Amino acid sequence: MGKKHKFELNFEGIDILSKRFEDMGGDLKELADKALQETHAYVTPKVEQAMSASPYNFNRTGDTKASLRRKADVQWDGNVAYVGVGFDIKKGGLPSIFLMHGTPTIAPDRNLYNAVFSSKTKKEVQELQKDVFVNALLKG
Numbered sequence: 001m002g003k004k005h006k007f008e009l010n011f012e013g014i015d016i017l018s019k020r021f022e023d024m025g026g027d028l029k030e031l032a033d034k035a036l037q038e039t040h041a042y043v044t045p046k047v048e049q050a051m052s053a054s055p056y057n058f059n060r061t062g063d064t065k066a067s068l069r070r071k072a073d074v075q076w077d078g079n080v081a082y083v084g085v086g087f088d089i090k091k092g093g094l095p096s097i098f099l100m101h102g103t104p105t106i107a108p109d110r111n112l113y114n115a116v117f118s119s120k121t122k123k124e125v126q127e128l129q130k131d132v133f134v135n136a137l138l139k140g
Helices: 014-023 028-053 094-101 110-117 119-139
Strands: 006-008 074-077 080-084
Touching (some): 006 028, 014 028, 014 119, 028 074, 028 080, 028 119, 094 110, 110 119
Antiparallel strands (some): 006 080, 074 080
16 A cells, blocks of 8 residues: 555455455455445545544635545456545645645645555554455355
8 A cells, every 4th residue: 555545455364365265156356346445435434524624625626625536446457456545636636635745835634644544544444354354254
């Protein structure tokens, strides 16, 4: 998970759980899609909450607010799946970078940054993804 507004499936034990799930005849692509959709569903409200509490006005033009990815669009690049979260830079989300990191004239909005990039969020996402896999194994 680089500094891009994307989350990949990335948790300890994913290889073992994936193999077990496939050995049971499960559709790993479908399970990966579900885990990433749940990742998006978890992170998006955190970003919305940070926007609401932000000292910066997301309603001035509305472009940045409108660029929030509200749909969990899971993409595949070979065997790697990812889902975009946060703001879509190409659709008006460029100011979010300046809001999260600050500029010489504005302080960074740490809550907005942390909603996507904090180690706490990343750890929570990894646990969520792992739970999706474990629950699928338990359901058989």
